[in-house]
Amino acid sequence: MSNSREEILHTIRKGLKGASSEETLEERNFVSEAQEIEKLINELQSDLKTQFITELNNVNTTVIEAKNGINIKDSLFNLIKEKELKSFSIWESKFLKELNIKNELKDAGLKLITAKNKNRIATSEIGITEVNYAIADTGTLVLLTNKSQPRSVSLLPPIHLAIVRPENLIRNIRDLFVILKSKLGEGEDITSCMTFITGPSRTADIELNLTLGVHGPKELYVII
């Protein structure tokens, strides 16, 4: 096996001969770039929100606007009532904990299904998450995996509901990678899995007919 490694590297070096120029990954100051982006974004927040909502509407996502925490919970309860949902899974992240959604849903008689046994999340009817970033110009939700943010909550249940706060909004994917690089540069550990979500699961594999919910959630709701 290590033989193949040497063989492959040898063939590459032989093939490239003089071509491989000395190239090192250049240093960019991502921390200061990220600070600048944050300043810019703060000024743009309401524009970004409008753009984000337009893009979400383009990718079959239902957008609900909420003014405060109580509003968020009202919208959530309405949805649960309307869909007659009986079970849920939820991230244990700070903001969601502050909102106390988990306990209120349990009090309302819904069954909580946790990621401790990942296959059981497949039996949950709705997965509730927040987002780490929201990319305005593509309508993309960015979710980072960590111990309180398991990946299958946004994947296995047929409905995914994500809560986006205005401070999550960024302009584009370029902003995202500058911010991520600045965090890595400051010593933050890279997540085992970052996920971009742009609309519900879709396929066009049968005669190019658009069909939603082939593997991931069929319905995506975003509360802003």
Add this chain to the structure above:
Amino acid sequence: MGFEEVRFEKDSDKAIQNKPLQKALVNVTDRFRSARNKASSEVPGWEELRSNVREIKKNTIENLDKYLTLLEENVIKSGGRVHWAKDADEASQIIVNIANERNVKSVVKSKSMATEEIDLNSSFESAGIKVVETDLGEYIIQLAGEHPSHIIAPAIHKTKDDISKLFSEKLGIPHYENPEELTKVAREKLRSEFLNADMGVSGANFAVAETGTIVVVENEGNARLTTTVPKIHVALVGIEKLIPRYEDLSMFLTILARSATGQKSSTYVSFITGPKKPSDIEGPEEFHLVLLDNGRSGVLASEETRESLYCIRCGACLNNCPVYRHVGGHSYGSVYSGPIGAIITPQLMGIDKAAELPFASSLCGACHDVCPVKIDFPKVLLTLRKRIVKSRKLSVKNTKDIIEKLGIKFWRFTVLNNSIYKITNKLLYYLQTPWKESNGKLKSLPYPFSRWTDQRDFPSVAKRTFRDRWKERRGQMG
């Protein structure tokens, strides 16, 4: 399927006679083409973006050894393992061994050209391991025992009715008519496969050297399931899929989705760095990265064709190729079809085994115009043609070639001398009479000219030469 025998002339003939396929090809290529054109026109500085990603790819390929070892270092740092496979057999063996050592009984797979290239499924099957394709298109193809025909839409050659029949036959369900119902059936079947699988195998669209991250782009969510649910995740990645920096992804992802399907962003993009962290509640416990060479390192040796390795597999060249639009993916006898297949297959499998492919192009350059990394297809095709002709010269055994050569010599002789040209023209004008059709075309000439007229008409020889007519016209115009 890996690389099968290339029989372009024969297979393309069959494809052209296949009416449903012809309709499907027009539909898929038209749809993707107009979506791409719209999506690319919405990005300010699209051309600059193309130049930038090409530059990054060029630099990566020209420093491939360094970036590969950097990638290896970072995957290991994140808790993953790295395997190097010099060819298809070794790659299959590595993956099957990983499965056997861990007593894996069933495997789920997300869409990956690299696993098709090494024909991984048959290796699993002969090892007695169940393997299920989970991309809907690939699932359909697997049930039918066929091969993908388009990089992005693998089952595009199958109609709704084909699929309805196939599902009811293979899955024992009633005939469902609409795609929605068929998709629902597949979801249920495949969901239970995911939950019971011991191992997930994916490919990757990109591998980032400086972080050890692999990136998987998709719309269905099956790749997310493949890389999340089973305990073991194996990613098979061609060594050319590398990009140096994390932030390079912003340009590559912007250009990939738009070039492939015309989406601003694909539905799901997963950025996977190693196995689950000890603190994560879920995710695979093991992550294996298998780096696949299978002829790629050999391509580097030619400066003229090296850029074939810049490809990011978006499929835009297929959708814009007038040849692909008529002959479909299966004619190329390889997992890689269309213009990219015509240049990459001969270089990976050996030029003598796929000598027809570089000629399966009109050199119109539509592929070059849309390629996100600006691969100069016409240039590479011509270089490959030259190589093929040269290698044939060394072994002149082909009578067809000798006749063609004599024909071209004769042509050269006549066109270089005006009076000989005139006489020949007259002679041919009368000689052609028995074969001339009422529309003025020559439809079926005797051998050796039948080699031309078997496939297309030849215009008949005019009574007078262009030169004579030109003179006369000039005279009339005074």
